[in-house]
Amino acid sequence: MNELQLKYGCNPNQKPSRIFMADGSELPVKVLSGRPGYINFLDALNGWQLVSELKKATGLPAATSFKHVSPAGAAVGLPLTDTLAKIYWVDDLGELSPLACAYARARGADRMSSFGDFISLSDVCDADTARLIKREVSDGVIAPGYTEEAFEILKQKKKGNYNVIEIDPDYVPAPIEQKQVFGVTFEQGRNELDVNGDLLANVVTKNRNIPAEALIDLKVSLITLKYTQSNSVCFVKGGQAIGIGAGQQSRVHCTRLAGSKADNWFLRQSPQVLELPFVDTLSRAERDNAIDVYIGEEYMDVLADGAWEKIFRTKPEVFTREAKRAWLDHLTDVTLGSDAFFPFADNIERAYKSGVKYIAQPGGSVRDDLVIECCDKYGIAMAFTGIRLFHH
Numbered sequence: 001m002n003e004l005q006l007k008y009g010c011n012p013n014q015k016p017s018r019i020f021m022a023d024g025s026e027l028p029v030k031v032l033s034g035r036p037g038y039i040n041f042l043d044a045l046n047g048w049q050l051v052s053e054l055k056k057a058t059g060l061p062a063a064t065s066f067k068h069v070s071p072a073g074a075a076v077g078l079p080l081t082d083t084l085a086k087i088y089w090v091d092d093l094g095e096l097s098p099l100a101c102a103y104a105r106a107r108g109a110d111r112m113s114s115f116g117d118f119i120s121l122s123d124v125c126d127a128d129t130a131r132l133i134k135r136e137v138s139d140g141v142i143a144p145g146y147t148e149e150a151f152e153i154l155k156q157k158k159k160g161n162y163n164v165i166e167i168d169p170d171y172v173p174a175p176i177e178q179k180q181v182f183g184v185t186f187e188q189g190r191n192e193l194d195v196n197g198d199l200l201a202n203v204v205t206k207n208r209n210i211p212a213e214a215l216i217d218l219k220v221s222l223i224t225l226k227y228t229q230s231n232s233v234c235f236v237k238g239g240q241a242i243g244i245g246a247g248q249q250s251r252v253h254c255t256r257l258a259g260s261k262a263d264n265w266f267l268r269q270s271p272q273v274l275e276l277p278f279v280d281t282l283s284r285a286e287r288d289n290a291i292d293v294y295i296g297e298e299y300m301d302v303l304a305d306g307a308w309e310k311i312f313r314t315k316p317e318v319f320t321r322e323a324k325r326a327w328l329d330h331l332t333d334v335t336l337g338s339d340a341f342f343p344f345a346d347n348i349e350r351a352y353k354s355g356v357k358y359i360a361q362p363g364g365s366v367r368d369d370l371v372i373e374c375c376d377k378y379g380i381a382m383a384f385t386g387i388r389l390f391h392h
Helices: 036-058 082-087 098-108 127-134 148-155 212-226 251-266 283-293 321-328 346-353 366-379
Strands: 001-005 017-019 029-033 063-066 072-078 115-119 138-143 163-167 174-179 184-189 232-237 241-246 334-338 358-362 381-384
Touching: 001 184, 017 036, 017 115, 029 036, 029 148, 036 063, 036 072, 036 115, 036 138, 036 212, 063 098, 072 098, 072 212, 098 127, 098 241, 138 321, 148 163, 184 283, 212 232, 212 241, 212 334, 212 358, 232 251, 241 251, 251 321, 251 334, 251 346, 334 346, 346 358, 346 366, 366 381
Parallel strands: 115 138, 138 163, 334 358, 358 381
Antiparallel strands: 001 017, 029 163, 063 072, 063 115, 072 241, 174 184, 232 241, 232 334
């Protein structure tokens, strides 16, 4: 099949819409179920590149959760702790396959943003992963294949209309890519940058020690940034993105956004949040919403009389700013990647508050010396990659 007609483009008024191979070759994708749309395919193809590169860079199965052409989460398939399984709402599923762990991490880091996501998997989708996908609100999934059991599970989702796409893992696109904007054709070489250890060898700070685990996390951050709408910053810990700031015009706003998401990820692991007495009828999505409000500045929206009774069995104590800060002080050894240089040291100051100890960024700012000085103040190890990772 050389082309696929779509329902509409980015919006319902944008018709006609299709995907096709301009050179007349076969599409590298097959729709096994559902009817994916224009944005679905943008998410799917960007996400597939991300997880393919994560698998190549780490040797581990990988997954990403995409929304509006940027990842809400990305991760490799490391085992889940009991606490992570609980905050990701998968503690009732028993021991999960590595691929399912990767998706649980990718989905769970920022569940608010992942609501209604498009999923990309580096490996053949197995039954564990399919069962996890089936219970979440999602638009579709792309993978290099599906076991028979996994496909049967996914076909039951959305009354048989769930989008299931299979991609040829051996497909290699042309080295030159094109797109049109306002009738003008843009052309560039594909970003084939190989994110490897050599890219992280130029450590410019007094602390030059970046352990193996942190090197994996830095690779996760840089590969994630490669497919995130710029400007972008990515916080990573334990093989998964825990905070992504995408599409901001100011880099410090990226850092603040990503840092706040990383903080929320860690606050959800605090005893005060883990022990919230939710009413039994509350769905996972409703619990996610309630937690997000509870740990934020608008906490009275869920604690006010007449409101908390609909969410909790008993009224929880306020999670005070002081108590939150005390818990966040336990967040350590976080890595941070940036798709372009940090122009000011304020980015480092903000990153440090979220436990950042290892940084990778291109370097090249006229204030690099001040940024390095700030890293040295906090004992942060920072590598200059020399490579920008803008994506638009």
